[in-house]
Amino acid sequence: MLKLLSFVSSHNFTPLSNFIGGIQFQSAFTPTNHFFHLARVFSSISHSQSKMEADSYMFGPYKIDKKEVFYSTDLSYALVNLRPLLPGHVLVCPRREVKRFGDLSADETSDLWLTAQKVGKQLESYHKASSLTFAIQLDVKEKEMKQSLDLDKERKDRSIEEMAEEADEYRKLF
Template sequence: MAVEYYDFGPYKIHHSSVFHTTDLSFAFVNLRPVVPGHVLVCPKREVKRVADLTDDENIDLWRITQKLGRQLESYHNSSSLTFCIQDGPHAGQSVPHVHIHILPRKSGDFENNDDIYEEINEKEKELKRKLEVDIERKDRSLEEMAQEADEYRKFVL
């Protein structure tokens, strides 16, 4: 039987938003991307901190991140990548499940390159507030996210 949802901390990620899986990890499109191609990679097992990953999970997570980063950079005609991990609540981690942000970067996408980290933090805080309280959301639809995931599945072998 196919998986309908993937656990991401206390949240459920619909399978249509997931575009790559291994035995240990999965990658999915972002509900509120900071830049085009902003995706997340995380272990299937709910792990709160990087230090709690097994060696196999750590290797798999970074192997997928490296592979997808290269493919997303090419797909989005980018020249660079930002990889971001917030490891623990005081580091800005809003979902207590290890995850790596992959963000394809282009010249001029942010006036100051480091502003992207503040944008990520703001998006995560905003998402957490919206998920905790049932307010009208401006998130992407499941259909929009599924369409993006379908595009990425084409190049993930």
């Protein structure tokens, strides 16, 4: 499973360069940053609230409650994070699961970046941030990556109500 990871928006940060599955990414870890976590990859740009309500969503083996989804296209969806690092740390996923970035079709790849741009622009404005950083993570190293992102602080799962409330706020941006 391919994931896009760590959309960072901040005023000041010091990047940490890492290599995950051979693909470089930069992330920043300071209390003033807002993370936008992009996971697995995205697609088509026609948002439809009624379509979003009718669809079901999967994240790998996990079924995603539609209340967690705040943006949806024909080929992708954006949802809030179960364990966000900071406010604004969200996931954007493709409808179709792929193992590698190169497995995406041209339309999916285009939509991936257009969706990232659209969601990123809205959340950057919402959180009054000044920059964005995107990265790709492959599952091969996901466990190691997760450990490095924990920052010696155990984060607890949020309730569906808490995530639904955040998704409602973000949904208003679109």
